[in-house]
Amino acid sequence: xxxxxxxxxxxxxxxxxxxxxxxxxxxxxxxxxxxxxxxxxxxxxxxxxxxxxxxxxxxxxxxxxxxxxxxxxxxxxxxxxxxxxxxxxxxxxxxxxxxxxxxxxxxxxxxxx
Amino acid sequence: xxxxxxxxxxxxxxxxxxxxxxxxxxxxxxxxxxxxxxxxxxxxxxxxxxxxxxxxxxxxxxxxxxxxxxxxxxxxxxxxxxxxxxxxxxxxxxxxxxxxxxxxxxxxxxxxxx
Numbered sequence: 693x694x695x696x697x698x699x700x701x702x703x704x705x706x707x708x709x710x711x712x713x714x715x716x717x718x719x720x721x722x723x724x725x726x727x728x729x730x731x732x733x734x735x736x737x738x739x740x741x742x743x744x745x746x747x748x749x750x751x752x753x754x755x756x757x758x759x760x761x762x763x764x765x766x767x768x769x770x771x772x773x774x775x776x777x778x779x780x781x782x783x784x785x786x787x788x789x790x791x792x793x794x795x796x797x798x799x800x801x802x803x804x805x
Numbered sequence: 806x807x808x809x810x811x812x813x814x815x816x817x818x819x820x821x822x823x824x825x826x827x828x829x830x831x832x833x834x835x836x837x838x839x840x841x842x843x844x845x846x847x848x849x850x851x852x853x854x855x856x857x858x859x860x861x862x863x864x865x866x867x868x869x870x871x872x873x874x875x876x877x878x879x880x881x882x883x884x885x886x887x888x889x890x891x892x893x894x895x896x897x898x899x900x901x902x903x904x905x906x907x908x909x910x911x912x913x914x915x916x917x918x919x
Contacts, residue, residue, distance in 0.1 A: 696848070723905070732814070734894060735849070735909040742905060750906060782848050789905050790898040791837045791856075796848025 694718050698783050698797035705773045705804045713768040713800050715783030721795070723786040724766040725750070726758065728779040729799070735782065741766055742789075773804045808832055809897050811910025819918050824882040826893055826913045831876065834900025839907075840869065840880050843892045852893070853880070885917045 699714045717724065725740035737750030741760040755777060757769040766785075770777060781800045786792040811828045818824045839854035855862045855869040855878065862869045868881040882889055895910040
């Protein structure tokens with residue numbers, strides 16, 4: 693049972709480059725979300741989706757795009773990377789929020805030079 | 806603006822002692838308060854959660870205490886063990902605007918000395 697799978701685990705980008713962080717879940721969860729984790733800041737919600745075709749912004753959405761074409765996948769796109777986007781990114785899914793358990797992936801560490 | 810404020814940032818406890826982590830929130834619409842545990846190199850995992858209709862919830866050595874009037878809640882780890890060494894996050898969600906947004910505190914790095 694794979695759960696939530698994130699790729700890549702590590703990535704180094706130059707300022708201005710674009711990339712996509714992939715997230716897939718095999719639990720048939722309707723709710724998916726992206727968080728970034730920074731020291732002293734905890735986990736901050738970037739974007740979330742309550743089902744295929746439906747996305748919304750979280751606390752820190754600027755500089756990130758998302759789409760949800762299938763229940764299983766929820767990619768996060770950085771169109772023009774900035775050093776401020778250096779962080780560890782976590783994808784999480786849930787059968788149902790607000791009171792459902794969030795299942796997290798193992799994270800993607802991104803460094804922007 | 807941090808909607809959930811967590812303290813302390815780091816905590817060192819001797820094996821067998823009680824670990825206490827505190828959180829405070831502003832939004833009175835919040836109605837779900839989970840705690841997540843994270844080990845190095847891993848994603849967070851749900852530890853225990855509480856709704857505001859009860860003042861305390863206990864699961865094994867882990868207890869959440871909830872004070873609705875003070876808008877505070879805390880995690881108590883009894884008989885702390887070295888295996889409890891991890892980062893702990895409190896979180897909250899609820900309300901019409903925030904039901905689908907789980908907001909986290911800043912995290913507490915807990916170290917249990919053997």
